[in-house]
Amino acid sequence: IRRIAVFTSGGDAPGMNAALRAVVRTAAWNKLHVYGIERGYEGMIDGHFKRLERRDVANIIQRGGTVLRTARSMRFMTPEGRAMAADHLRAYDIDACIAIGGNGTFTGAKIFSEEHGIPFIGVPGTIDNDLYGTDYTIGFDTAVNTAIEAVDKIRDTADSHNRLFFVEVMGRHSGYIALYTAIGSGASSVLIPEAETDLEELKAVFRKNKARGKLFSVVIVAEGHPMGGAAGIAAQIKDELASMEPKVTVIGHMQRGGAPTAADRMLASRLGHAAVNRLLLGEENVAVGVISNEVETTSFDDAIHKEKKPKSSLIEMASILSI
Ligand code: F6P
Secondary structure, X not given: OOEEEEEEOOOOOOOHHHHHHHHHXXXXXXXXXXXXXXXXXXXXXXXXXXXXXXXXXXXXXXXXOOOOOOOOOOHHHOHHHHHHHHHHHHHOOOOEEEEEEOHHHHHHHHHHHHHHOOOEEEEEEOOOOOOOOOOOOEOHHHHHHHHHHHHHHHHHHHHHHOOEEEEEEOOOOOOHHHHHHHHHHOOOEEEOOOOOOOHHHHHHHHHHHHHOOOOOEEEEEEOOOOOOHHHHHXXXXXXXXXXXXXXXXXXXXXXXXXXXXXXXXXXXXXXXXXXXXXXXXXXXXXXXXXEXXXXXXXXXXXXXXXXXXXXXXXXHHHHHHOO
């Protein structure tokens, strides 16, 4: 392996730049040539490649977003789009690619690699933490910190006015951000797709709180909740809630931005470094991850298809701590 390409794809996540920096520096240290591809698979199809050297990734470890920019590419889902991408990789003499992204990114990498024989290594970057093969994904810790900071502020006003808030956090299909935010902010309840939601039980909690004079509550709802997120849940129990002046707050995309936390910088640096090392050791079509504080690899098949769910003990703990 002499030349590699690296790109970020799918939803951005704080720490992607730290991962890119680690890839470029580890590659440079091993005398590999690195090309950065702009806007993920879109740039691969359009031939937007640029040579990246050691100094090109200076001063980015602390920046949110991705300096390579990103996209969710529909064209890469077609064989024609992938063939154009393969032509560009061959034109640049690329021996292997490092893809930083989530499930869709890894799925694209696997299909592409099978069709065109170019090896890939995946680096898990998504705030949702929904990828199998790593305890945490790059960006999750920062997103949870951002959500907790927002909920801390909402609590102040909820408490002052004795109001009930339904706060919706991100997670397309996953309750990780919601669960960690709820535990970390001391929320009254958390509603996630991985645990059954009993609205009667929730109403009973509100009634009990009301009876003892506590109207103020903060309920964290995962965006991917099957009952329709925070607005959906609030609508279903609004009659019960009239006296509590329920409010719905959607934290939204601010969870995707901001400077990465120390934990995300560390994780991203380890995984970017490991991705290059694993390629040099001859591994391919695997995702790197950190499991029990050790770097491990997982086949794309498992990373894409195996489900990762929050531990049931944590879900139980969240409810015990909120009594
Ligand atoms: O996968 C990360 C994520 O932020 C999800 O939590 C969310 O559902 C989705 O991306 C939003 O995507 P977009 O920014 O394309 O609207």
